[in-house]
Amino acid sequence: MIMEKEIAVGPESVKEKKVIIDIKGLYKSFGENHVLNGFNMKLYEGENLVVMGKSGSGKSVMIKCLVGLMEPDKGYVSVMEHDISTLDQESLDVLRADIGFLFQGSALYDSMTVRENLEFPMRRHRKKLGDIEDTTPFVMEALESVGLEHTMELMPAELSGGMKRRVALARAIILRPKIIFYDEPTSGLDPITSKEIIELMRSIQKKYGTSSLIITHDVDCARVISERIILLVDGVNYAEGSYHELIKSKDAKVQAFFKK
Numbered sequence: 001m002i003m004e005k006e007i008a009v010g011p012e013s014v015k016e017k018k019v020i021i022d023i024k025g026l027y028k029s030f031g032e033n034h035v036l037n038g039f040n041m042k043l044y045e046g047e048n049l050v051v052m053g054k055s056g057s058g059k060s061v062m063i064k065c066l067v068g069l070m071e072p073d074k075g076y077v078s079v080m081e082h083d084i085s086t087l088d089q090e091s092l093d094v095l096r097a098d099i100g101f102l103f104q105g106s107a108l109y110d111s112m113t114v115r116e117n118l119e120f121p122m123r124r125h126r127k128k129l130g131d132i133e134d135t136t137p138f139v140m141e142a143l144e145s146v147g148l149e150h151t152m153e154l155m156p157a158e159l160s161g162g163m164k165r166r167v168a169l170a171r172a173i174i175l176r177p178k179i180i181f182y183d184e185p186t187s188g189l190d191p192i193t194s195k196e197i198i199e200l201m202r203s204i205q206k207k208y209g210t211s212s213l214i215i216t217h218d219v220d221c222a223r224v225i226s227e228r229i230i231l232l233v234d235g236v237n238y239a240e241g242s243y244h245e246l247i248k249s250k251d252a253k254v255q256a257f258f259k260k
């Protein structure tokens with residue numbers, strides 16, 4: 001097992017970086033199904049952190065605990081220095097406006113145009129943006145960031161799978177979030193389109209300075225995008241390190257993740 005350590009990210013050590021998300025000793029069970037058994041995780045400012053875990057290992061449960069959609073049995077969860085357990089619904093909503101989500105399979109509303117899909121989070125989090133008379137500049141900028149400014153009035157059905165994912169990415173950044181959660185960002189895409197999405201994720205991080213938590217089974221995605229990877233096994237952060245550190249591991253459970 002690789003223990004947590006201070007890994008150099010760029011010129012500074014992550015130890016000097018601000019902690020954006022802090023999870024300590026997270027436990028969650030459903031009856032006899034003990035999903036999280038003392039999971040720990042830190043996401044540092046500006047970092048791309050990948051969490052890998054088998055299907056059913058508790059990645060979604062962990063994310064739900066992070067955004068206050070599920071109450072842990074035990075443990076400490078803080079996001080941008082807010083202890084989640086102390087926040088009321090209104091404060092949680094304010095916090096969520098600083099988090100962009102890229103859901104598995106894009107999750108666009110089929111009956112809405114691209115513009116309407118992007119306006120959706122703007123309406124939901126009106127407080128963050130204040131009174132806006134014209135949403136067009138916001139929609140345009142987000143679409144430009146993913147190279148799809150010409151699709152504003154199209155319906156999702158008129159877009160390819162890769163374009164839908166890019167629109168979903170534009171929707172994730174429209175509120176200028178400080179953190180983006182990516183849930184399987186490359187699932188269902190061919191290798192070339194996956195590469196394009198990963199490149200966009202990198203360019204968005206550079207442009208907006210976001211911190212990213214990426215959940216993926218895609219080893220290539222993890223290799224290219226991650227500065228650090230956490231392997232979630234049996235409800236704990238079983239191993240942690242850079243891609244190149246982890247692929248050298250002799251541990252069978254770690255190796256299983258990187259077999260193609």
Ligand SMILES: Nc1ncnc2c1ncn2[C@@H]1O[C@H](COP(=O)(O)OP(=O)(O)OP(=O)(O)O)[C@@H](O)[C@H]1O
Nearest residue numbers: 029030033035053054055056057058059060061062
């Ligand atoms: N609300 C719930 N009630 C009961 N069991 C639940 C609930 N939510 C999740 N679980 C259980 O928790 C376990 C972890 O589920 P979770 O959805 O977090 O897995 P995952 O790692 O995200 O999987 P996948 O990669 O397939 O999305 C599963 O056994 C699931 O059945």
